[in-house]
Amino acid sequence: MMAFLLYWTPLALVLVSAFAGAVIFVAGERRWLLRTILNLAAAVIKLLLVILIGILVLNGHTPEFRVALVPNLDLVLRADALSLLFASLSAVLWMVTTVYAIAYLERSPNRARFFGFFSLCVAATMGISLAGNLLTFFIFYELLTLTTWPLVVHTGTAAAIRSGRTYLRYTLSGGVLFLIGLIWLYGLAGPQDFIAGGTLAEYGVDARFSLQVIFVLMTIGMGVKAALVPLHGWLPEAMVAPAPVSALLHAVAVVKAGAFGLVRLVEDVFGPQLVADLGLDLPLLLAAAVTILYGSFQALRQVDLKKRLAFSTVSQVSYIILGIAIGGPIATTGGIVHLVHQGLMKIILFFCAGIFGNLLGIKYIHQLDGVGRRMPWTSACFTVGALGMIGLPPVAGFISKWYLGAGAVAVDRAWVVGVLVASTILNASYFLPVIKRIWLNPPPDKWPSEVQVSRIEAASLVGPAIAAAGLALGVGLFAGHPLSPLNWVAGIVTGYFP
Amino acid sequence: MDSLGLYVLAAAVLFGVGVYGLIVSEHLMRKLFAINIMGNAIFILLVAASGPVEGAPDPVPQALVLTGIVIAVSATAFALALMVRLYQETGQATLSSRDEGDDG
Amino acid sequence: MTAEALALIVFLPLLAACAAVAFPGRWLGWIVRIGLLPLPVLMLAPTLAVLDQNVIHLALAGHASPLGIEWRLDPLSLLMLWLNVGITVLISLHAGVSFRPDSDRGQRFWPLWLILFASMNALVLSADLFNLYVTLELVTLAAIGLIAVESKPAALRAGMRYLLLALMASLLYLLGVGLIYGQTGTLDLYLIAEQIEPGWLPVTAMALMIVGLLIKSAVFPLHAWLPAAHGNAPGPVSAILSAMVVKVSIYMIWRLWFWGAAGWDLATAANLMGLLGAAAIVYGSLAALVQDRLKMIVAYSTVAQLGYLMLLFPLASTLAFQAASYHLLSHGLAKAAMFLAAANILSSVGTDRLQRLAGVDQRRPLDVFALALGGVSILGLPPSGGFVAKWLFLEAAWHQQAWGWLVLVAAGGLLAAAYLFRVLGVICLHPRKRLNRRQHREIPNLASVAALILAVSAIAAGFFSAPVLSLISAGLPPGVTP
Known part of the structure; x- marks a missing residue:
């Protein structure tokens, strides 16, 4: 029984939503009830499976599914502590996003297609989180590209198709570089499973140049999705997608997949020591720092709310990369835990932006005047998310920034603290005016285009935002709890720095 | 010039005539003639080149050429049928088309 | 057992094609089913035999080459055979509704379809250059017949262009075969390599055959006929053309190159072929x-x-x-x-x-x-x-x-x-x-x-x-x- 569970649960976790997606396609447009039940059931089952796997992992087991795709090339799905972190984040956020999306898309066409790909997209994300080697990671990484494209172009306007094309241009080109790096690595060292601390140290002397090139190729491949400047161009454009998609792209799936892949690459393939030996940590650190400042600066210039959030994502995701590039246990902890924190906070902001846009027709920041009186709950959630992004305690964002700063000082890279401070000032200057408008400015006589919705619909739009806000506050307040993301990540990181 | 050389020369001339006809002619009938002439050039060459100078001729090339002729005849018949059909449908027996991009 | 199964794999569809011409009436549907559906089952015997012995030789009706017909089944041809059987049967599901056997269109379609199927199976099995020629001719003629089966002007024109080029390609190939025979006295593809040393005449012969086959496989820059033919043919026909018909002539090039010319130093020519491929990828996509x-x-x-x-x-x-x-x-x-x-x-x-x-x-x-x-x-x-x-x-x-x-x-x-x-x-x-x-x-x-x-x-x-x-x-x- 135990062996059965350990073998099949990782695969089940991936297939649950793939199966739901397939049935949703087949059921067609008109089966609203079936679709909704399937969506929710799959989300719940997925959450239960993640909990089951979590219990298994806590008891010292490593669930692993392994099958040979081509002789000598294994598809490996394995649940270790890091994959569990990402998997539980995705499972939780998918749950709330599903509820939100069902309400959000209530009256729009092509819902079967939307939810079908939505589910497939989550299946791909689960595959990414459980991938046990780079090949498996690559497979699901490309699958994610494919399944998110229909979501990006969902509205079917010419602008959406155009931004879909941009999205593909970036991601598929990144995939090609990734593939070349991958084939190079496999040729050099053979198939390598992810192992904490990396497996390539023995090649560090003889194949120094090859390893450097491989690292750069793969970093570009993943940096495209993680929106590292200058590979970020697709992200602001992809804002034409419906709000739940933006939430998913920014907080859970796509950018996170890129950042998560970089964590895997640095910590589990090359190993932090080898990355430093190859002299690659400083370029990565600089890229992350530039991205953080550039993203914040661009966000400041945007007048469109969703665009401002998009550039904020560009900036925030690089905190994760910054953390792993600084090196040392403290900063790495701060970086990896930001994977969770940024996800929670960003999803609140996108949920709220979607609600403002959908119910009041608000698109630009100047239209937010006085919305706090009209929609107090949504505005409160937005405020929590924004303050967290700035890094105000006790919201989760504070913890990440604290650890990043302390970690940088610990490894004698105090200048990074300057970057963090500058970024915080920029964050504050693009979020605080928004918060001021929401709460202090007088509301206009008439909202841009107001829509009346039923109580249930309103509740299932605002509910997820409140839930996410609660989580973001919770992980900040209870960071000391043994099962908090912070302590979980601290446990993971001890594996990298023995 | 020995007899083999004569055959090769004849084959080359015929082949050239065929290629010329295939390229220059517009009408499908002429193109078909041209291809048949090319075919005959090759048959001549095969019979001539593989037959030994002394002793009994090798039967295999003869058989090959015979089969080749059968195939050429049937292919020509098929091409003629196709051409007639094309003429019935479009009123022309050439390939100079105006509407390559018809809806499949 | 294997011999009978292989013979049936070729002759069952062929006989069904003859029967389909003779009895185009209400039995056509059953004739087609009998000609196609047993094939996947029949494939089992040769598959097991290849897994067991790797290569199987078979002289049809006991006559050995050069005048008899000799078949040879090895792993590559087995793969091609499975692919052809599998894809043809699956496409036939589609053709069964788009060319219903009880309709007028269906009566014109199915005999040609069965002949195409049988001749591709025979081609893959053939072990000598001349049988390859005959079966390739059959494949081409049946394919063109199928392109034109609906008598649409665009399809007729595309088919006609394809036919003219294909006939010329066959002649080039045939010329090469004749030259090879003149050198070696054998037509057996798998004996050529032992019989001749590379010289200008064998190389010319090989080049003629390969150019002919490149035309038939529509490899850039000899591809001009393909898009119109594949794009204007009826659905199931386009499908089989792209999936199998162009592939069998590429398969023949592989055979000639790696088996027939085994041991020749072809590095330059190989790079040239690769460059053609590269040009095809770029040009075709653009x-x-x-x-x-x-x-x-x-x-x-x-x-x-x-x-x-x-x-x-x-x-x-x-x-x-x-x-x-x-x-x-x-x-x-x-x-x-x-x-x-x-x-x-x-x-x-x-x-x-x-x-x-x-x-x-x-x-x-x-x-x-x-x-x-x-x-x-x-x-x-x-x-x-x-x-x-x-x-x-x-x-x-x-x-x-x-x-x-x-x-x-x-x-x-x-x-x-x-x-x-x-x-x-x-x-x-x-x-x-x-x-x-x-x-x-x-x-x-x-x-x-x-x-x-x-x-x-x-x-x-x-x-x-x-x-x-x-x-x-x-x-x-x-x-x-x-």
């Missing part, structure tokens, strides 16, 4: 990008994808063989699926012009899905058969430090992505006015299901490659290094 009809896009995609099969010549290792054979397989499945799906869309909407296809996914979800899945395999994105092939190509190129080919294969998918996502983008575009249901013709579900089965197989090929790959590596030509 040409596909500017077409405005769905079927023409899919047809130009075939021109591009055939280029990958040419990369076998410069790479020529075990991995490259696995890669090329697997590419042949997965492209066959994917392209058949795409053509069937495109045909369904065409007959439902009444046109396959891209600008009219906005929102067609609401109308024909299964077909669009099949088209997209096939596209994933063509792009070589994981998980799909196309990805396995691409991965093996990359590995082969890496091991030989052939960086040029490596970059070509890695980036080739981007070119394919450009034209495929152009199509999908248009489909996802919201139509300006809602599609009018009345304007659309209903087509039976089976037609879409056939496309979907093929597409899903192309994807599934990404997961179950191990037995096929080990089969291929058991049937390598002499002298191939790992």
Whole structure:
């Protein structure tokens, strides 16, 4: 029984939503009830499976599914502590996003297609989180590209198709570089499973140049999705997608997949020591720092709310990369835990932006005047998310920034603290005016285009935002709890720095 | 010039005539003639080149050429049928088309 | 047992074709079923035999070559045979509804279809140059008959052009055969290598045969006939043309090159062939990008994808063989699926012009899905058969430090992505006015299901490659290094 569970649960976790997606396609447009039940059931089952796997992992087991795709090339799905972190984040956020999306898309066409790909997209994300080697990671990484494209172009306007094309241009080109790096690595060292601390140290002397090139190729491949400047161009454009998609792209799936892949690459393939030996940590650190400042600066210039959030994502995701590039246990902890924190906070902001846009027709920041009186709950959630992004305690964002700063000082890279401070000032200057408008400015006589919705619909739009806000506050307040993301990540990181 | 050389020369001339006809002619009938002439050039060459100078001729090339002729005849018949059909449908027996991009 | 099964694999469809001509009435449906459906079962005996003995020789009716007909079955031909049987039977599901046997169209279609099927099986089994010629002629004539079966002007014209070029190609090939026979006194493909040393005459002969075959396989720059022929043929015919008919002549080139000319030093020529392939990939993809009809896009995609099969010549290792054979397989499945799906869309909407296809996914979800899945395999994105092939190509190129080919294969998918996502983008575009249901013709579900089965197989090929790959590596030509 135990062996059965350990073998099949990782695969089940991936297939649950793939199966739901397939049935949703087949059921067609008109089966609203079936679709909704399937969506929710799959989300719940997925959450239960993640909990089951979590219990298994806590008891010292490593669930692993392994099958040979081509002789000598294994598809490996394995649940270790890091994959569990990402998997539980995705499972939780998918749950709330599903509820939100069902309400959000209530009256729009092509819902079967939307939810079908939505589910497939989550299946791909689960595959990414459980991938046990780079090949498996690559497979699901490309699958994610494919399944998110229909979501990006969902509205079917010419602008959406155009931004879909941009999205593909970036991601598929990144995939090609990734593939070349991958084939190079496999040729050099053979198939390598992810192992904490990396497996390539023995090649560090003889194949120094090859390893450097491989690292750069793969970093570009993943940096495209993680929106590292200058590979970020697709992200602001992809804002034409419906709000739940933006939430998913920014907080859970796509950018996170890129950042998560970089964590895997640095910590589990090359190993932090080898990355430093190859002299690659400083370029990565600089890229992350530039991205953080550039993203914040661009966000400041945007007048469109969703665009401002998009550039904020560009900036925030690089905190994760910054953390792993600084090196040392403290900063790495701060970086990896930001994977969770940024996800929670960003999803609140996108949920709220979607609600403002959908119910009041608000698109630009100047239209937010006085919305706090009209929609107090949504505005409160937005405020929590924004303050967290700035890094105000006790919201989760504070913890990440604290650890990043302390970690940088610990490894004698105090200048990074300057970057963090500058970024915080920029964050504050693009979020605080928004918060001021929401709460202090007088509301206009008439909202841009107001829509009346039923109580249930309103509740299932605002509910997820409140839930996410609660989580973001919770992980900040209870960071000391043994099962908090912070302590979980601290446990993971001890594996990298023995 | 020995007899083999004569055959090769004849084959080359015929082949050239065929290629010329295939390229220059517009009408499908002429193109078909041209291809048949090319075919005959090759048959001549095969019979001539593989037959030994002394002793009994090798039967295999003869058989090959015979089969080749059968195939050429049937292919020509098929091409003629196709051409007639094309003429019935479009009123022309050439390939100079105006509407390559018809809806499949 | 094996001998009888192999004979039936060729003669059962052939006899069924004769019967179909003789009794075109209400029994046609059953004749077709008898000619096609037992084949997958019959394939079991030869499969087991090949797994057991690797190579099987068979002299038909006891006459040995040169005058008799000799068959040879090895792992590569077994793969081709399975592919042909599998794809033909699946496409026949579609043809069963698009060319109903009890209709007038069906009565013209099915005899030709069965002949094409039988002659491709015979071609794959043939072991001597002349039988290859005869069977290839049969394949070509039957294929052209099928292109023209609906008597549409565009198809007739395309078929006619194809026919003229194909006849010329056959003559070049035949000339080569004659020259080889003059040198060696044998027609057995597998004996040539022992009988002759490379000299100017054998090289000329080989070059003539290969050029002839390159025309028939529509390898760039001899591809001009293909897009119109494949793009204007009826759906099932386009599917088999792209999936199998062009492939069998490439298969013959492989045979000539790696078996017939084994031991020759062909490095320069091999690189030239590879360059042709590269040009095909680039040109075909770019040409596909500017077409405005769905079927023409899919047809130009075939021109591009055939280029990958040419990369076998410069790479020529075990991995490259696995890669090329697997590419042949997965492209066959994917392209058949795409053509069937495109045909369904065409007959439902009444046109396959891209600008009219906005929102067609609401109308024909299964077909669009099949088209997209096939596209994933063509792009070589994981998980799909196309990805396995691409991965093996990359590995082969890496091991030989052939960086040029490596970059070509890695980036080739981007070119394919450009034209495929152009199509999908248009489909996802919201139509300006809602599609009018009345304007659309209903087509039976089976037609879409056939496309979907093929597409899903192309994807599934990404997961179950191990037995096929080990089969291929058991049937390598002499002298191939790992």
